[in-house]
Amino acid sequence: MKSTKITIAGIVALTSLVLPTSSFAELENQTQEKIAQNETKYTPNFNDVPEWAKESVNYLVNKNVLTGMPDGTFSPNLEIDRGSAVTMMAKILNLNIEPSAKPSFTDSQNHWATPYIAAAEKAGVIKGDGSGKFNPSGKLTRASMASMLVHAYKLEGKIHGNVPTVFGDLKGHWGEKQVNILVGLGISKGYGDNSWKPDQTVTRVEASSLIARTDMSKDKEVQLKQIEMPKNFFTYNESSLSSGIAYEYEPQPVTVFEEREDGWIKIQTGLGFKWVCLNEKKIDIDKNFFTYNAPSLSSGIAYGYEPQPVTVIEEREGGWIRISTGLGLKWVCLNEKKIDINRSFITYNEPSLSSGIAYEYEPQPVTVIEEREGGWIRIPTGLGYKWVLLNEKRVDIDRDFTTYDDASFSANVLGGYSPQTVTVVEERGTWLRIRTQGGFQWMNTQEPRTVVDNFKTIQNNQQVILVTTNGYGTNNAQIRTFDKNYGKWKEIKNINGKIGRDGFANQMSETVTQSPRGKYGIGMAFGRQGNPGTKLPWHDIQSNDVWVDDSNSELYNTLQKKPAYGRWNSAENMNVSAYDYGFVINYNTERTPGNGSAIFFHVSNTWTAGCTGASKQDVIDILRWIDPDKNPVIIQAPESELSNY
Incomplete structure (x- = not known):
């Protein structure tokens, strides 16, 4: 492989950072002559020099090439003219300055920089524009600066072979050759957008950095060689897998500007000088592992793999490596993250309290394979990979509340609690599963009020049967039952039923087929088919059982057995199918004659004579x-009359 040894005597890379041109109105009104004179009159106080240029500016100050501006600043963004640039280069090159010397350029005979221009012309640092002029007051472009550097340091003879034009905006430009020399020798990197901007004006800070770094690189040597990259390769910002990937390239020849013993080479790219690692780093991963979208457990798992060797293309702190997979470039964490969970904890199917509880565990150390916002971690368990919430969710409940054994108002009531802060372990809509002394229980954040919550007459009752109609004159009824536990009413049952043929009565009597309105106690239960399991006092109906409805009898509105023996003149037969099951509604317990009797809750699919069915x-x-x-x-x-209760 052919190589060329190049010695660089005083070379600097043109800075690729372009600072915005400052207004500096008061400075723009000064001539470049006054600025140059000021360089020798003021002690610098350069608080306005950017960090990246401080070393270069201080270097030129120490070399007596420049000092500063009248206000003690450097004015880094002020554009310089060609005469000022030549003056700085003449000083740094220690050219012999003859005060009376004149250059050959007709427009530079009486310029403030005439002696410096003459010295630079004599030394071969500069050339005119071909018409006998130098244009000392004209702005200096980046391409002109490149040309000046090449001539000043005689760089054209220090590189052999044609250097390809890396930057698209240089092709066909008059300064293409000179800039390519700088690029080929590693002096200039260009811009991050793959351009060089040859016609952009040079600022004071850029010129200072260029000149200083050139002078500091007098003895530097660069060994160039061409090599073929036979497969796709990555470039890096530094000679380290941890420096960050700059770009990926297809197979191609590259020019090597620097080599390291560990297999790293420095090449020129459209993004500037970058590094390539010729020696692939391979490691064996001896257990199952996951790949991630970014070097973070919170970036999302890409895929899971079995043990295998992998090629490392990038490294990050914390044991992260980047590898090539069928899904593209992905990250692997070689250092397992372990944490101690010092309390009992619950695992979930997804990173959400509404995803369902998988299992509950005792305190123990766990291995984290994934992280999500909000304190969620994913861990391996005997049931597979599950999620744990490290940050317990705490909710303030500002009212009395009831707990249930499931997320439903029809579930069993487990307890009642006063306002407090609760720990939530599961969510289902408005339902929360919380920790209690009795274990995990459900509560609703929007627990609805039942119709009986507004009743004022049932403070001493914990069970209510509510029979309602849409008005008078109808025997179609809605029957609802309610239970009160821990101070909270809950609807238990909601069914259709029947009442007296002519609906509710305004005034009950023995002769109407209507049902009484009001609040009544519940008497004994009865039936013909045996006790179904009620806790009420039970009466098995016999064939001779009757209910006396004779208003003139002393036994009015009571259960009796036949024969009457003259004790009543009329009674209702109880040995009928409607009374297979039922209970007594304690209506007219005073047995007021004529106010109605035999008011029951019993089996019936049609209207009744006054009972509820x-x-x-x-x-x-x-x-x-x-x-x-x-x-x-x-x-x-x-x-419409429930407000009475």
């Missing part, structure tokens, strides 16, 4: 539900 199964369910210890009552009324 429902299907057989519904009656059985209600009988089993009624608990005498809860002081149950039945309220019967049109919906």
Whole structure:
């Protein structure tokens, strides 16, 4: 492979950082002659020099090439003219300055920089424009600066072979050759947008950096050689896999500007000088591993792999490596992250309290394979990879609330609590599963109020049967049952039922086929088919059982057995299918003659003579539900009159 040895005597890279031109109105009104004179009159106080240029500016100050401006600043963004640039180069090159010397350029005979221009022309540093002029007051472009450098340091003879034009905006430009020399020797990097900007004006800070770094590089040597890259390769910002990938390239020949013993080479690219690692780094991963979209456990898992060797193309702190996969470039964490969870914890199927609890664990150390915002971590478990919430969710409940054994108002009530802060372990819409002394229980953040919550007459009752209609004159009824636990009413059952043929009565009597309105206690239960499991006092109906409806009898509105023996003249037969199951509604317990009797809750699919009816199964369910210890009552009324209760 052919190589060329190049010695660089005083070479500097043109800075690729272009600072915006400052207004500096007061300075723009000065001539470049006054600026040059000021360089020798003021002690510098350069607080305005950017960090990247401080070394170069200080170098020129120490070399007595420049000092500063009248106000003690450097004015880095002020554009310089050609005469000022030649003056700076003449000083740094220690050219012999004859005060009376004149250059050959007709427009530079009486310029403030005439002696410096003459010295630079004599030394071969500069050339005119071909018409016998130098244009000392004209602005200096980047291409002109490149040309001046090449002539000043005789760089054209220090590189052999044609250097390709890397930057598109140089092709066909008059300064293409000179700039390519700088690029080929590693002096200039261009811009990050793959341009060189040859016609852009040079500022004071750029010129200072250029001249200083050139002078500091007098003895530097660069060994160039061409090599073929037979496959796709990556370039890096520095000679380290941890410096960051700059770009990926297809197979191609490259020019090597620098080599390292560890296999790193420095090449010129459209993004400037970058490094390539010729020796691939391979490691064996001896266990299952995950790849990630970025060097972070929170970036998302890309895929899981079995143990295998991998080629490392990038490294980051914390044990992260970047490898090539079928899904593109992905990251692997070689250093497992372990944390100690010092409390019992729950795992979830997804990083969400609404995703469902997978399992509960005792305190233990865990291995983290993924992280998400909000304190979620993913860990391996016996049930697969599951999620844990490290930051417990705490919610302030500012009212009394009820807990249930499931996320439903029809679930069993487990407890009642006063306002407090709760720890949430699961979510389902408005339902929260919380930690309690009795284990995990459900509560609703928007627990609805039932119709009986507004009743003022049931403070001493914990069970209510509510029978309502849409008004008078209808026997179609809605029957609802309610339970009160821990101070909270809950609707248990909601069914259709029947009442008296002519609806609710304004005034009950023995002769109407209407049902009474009001709040009543619940008496004994009865039936022909045996006790279904009610806690109410139970009476098995016999064939001779009757309910006395004779208003003139002393036994009016009571259960009796036939024969009457003259004790009543009329009674209702109890040994009928409607009374397979039922209970007594404690209406007219005073047995006021003529106010009505035999008011029951019983089996009926059609209107009644004054009782309340429902299907057989519904009656059985209600009988089993009624608990005498809860002081149950039945309220019967049109919906429009519920405010009376």
